[in-house]
C-alpha cells in the first residue's frame with residue numbers, strides 16, 4: 001500500500017496502452033525530468049526532446065510543424081501572440097544603429113512598436129507606401145536592415161507591390177519581413193515571393209475560432225531563425241500549451257474555412273457593389289479594385305475573406321447600419337468562424353485625425369468585414385437590409 005500522506009505529490013506512471021490516442025494530447029508540463037545528468041547534457045548539446053516549457057513544448061512543436069507545412073518551410077516557432085512574433089523578430093534580428101522601413105498601413109500595434117518602441121532601442125524607422133516600390137526605395141538608407149510589409153492592407157485592402165519590394169530587398173541585401181496574417185499561406189506563399197521572414201497572428205484565420213491568442217515566426221536562414229528563437233525564449237514570449245492545442249484543432253479545418261469564407265466574400269462584394277448608398281466596395285475580386293493590375297501576380301486567384309465597403313451618410317449612417325445588424329458582432333478582430341464587422345474610424349484608426357484618416361480613404365461611412373462561414377445568402381440579406389436602413393433619412 002502507498003502512504004498517501006507522502007505519495008500525493010508523486011507523479012504516477014502514465015498508464016500504458018498499445019493503442020494511441022487519435023487526438024493530439026495536451027501536455028501542460030512546465031518541466032521534463034531526465035534520467036541522469038549525462039542525458040540532460042546530451043539533450044542540451046543538440047539532442048532532441050524538451051526540458052523546460054519556456055524553451056519549447058510538444059503542443060507548440062506540433063502546431064509549428066503544421067504551419068511550416070502550409071508555408072513550405074522548416075523550423076518556425078509558435079509565440080504567445082501575433083505581436084510577440086513581431087517582437088521576437090525585431091528583438092532577435094535588429095540592433096542599435098539599424099534602420100527599418102515599414103509599410104504605412106501596417107497593423108496598428110506593429111506601427112506603434114515601430115514608431116515608439118524601436119527608437120527607444122536605437123533603431124530608426126521610416127514609414128512608406130508599399131503600393132509604390134519607388135516610395136519604399138526612396139526611404140532606403142545605408143543602415144536599412146529590414147523592410148516590413150503586409151501583403152493586403154488593413155482596412156483599405158490595398159495590395160503591396162510585393163514583386164518590386166522583394167526585388168529591392170534582394171538587390172540591396174535588405175531583409176524582407178512579411179506579416180502574412182490577412183492573406184495566410186493559402187492566399188500568398190511568401191517564401192516563393194522573396195520573403196526572408198514571415199510572421200502570422202495565429203489568433204486570426206489559422207486558429208479561426210477567436211479562442212486562442214498566438215503567433216508564428218519563421219526565417220529562411222537558420223542562423224536568423226536561431227536568433228528569433230532565442231529572443232522569443234529569453235524575453236519569455238512562449239505560448240501556452242492549451243492555446244496551441246486549441247489552435248491545432250482549429251487549423252484542421254483551415255483550408256475549408258478559408259475557401260468558403262473567400263467565396264462568400266466575393267459574392268458579398270458583388271452583391272453590395274450595386275446597392276444604393278454604397279460609395280465603394282474593396283475586395284481583390286473586384287475589377288474596380290485600385291490595385292487590380294497587381295491582384296493576379298501577388299494573390300493569384302485567392303482574393304481572401306477580408307473586404308471593406310463605404311456607405312454615404314457619415315457617422316449617422318454608420319450607427320444606423322450597425323444597429324440594423326445586431327447579429328453581426330461589431331468587434332475589432334478578424335478571421336473568426338463568424339462574420340465580424342469593424343468601423344475603423346471609431347476603433348483601429350480612432351487615434352488619427354479626420355484628415356489623416358481621409359488621406360487613407362477611411363471615412364465615417366467606412367466598414368471592414370471579416371467574412372465568416374454563415375450561409376452566404378443570409379449574410380447578403382442582412383447587410384443589404386442594414387445598408388438600406390443606413391440610407392433612410
Ligand SMILES: *Cc1c(COP(=O)(O)O)cnc(C)c1O
Pocket residue numbers: 081082083084107110150154179181182200201202203204213214215
Ligand atoms: C491581429 C494582428 C496582429 C497581432 O496579432 P495578435 O495575435 O493580436 O497579437 C498582427 N498583424 C496583423 C495583420 C493582425 O491582424
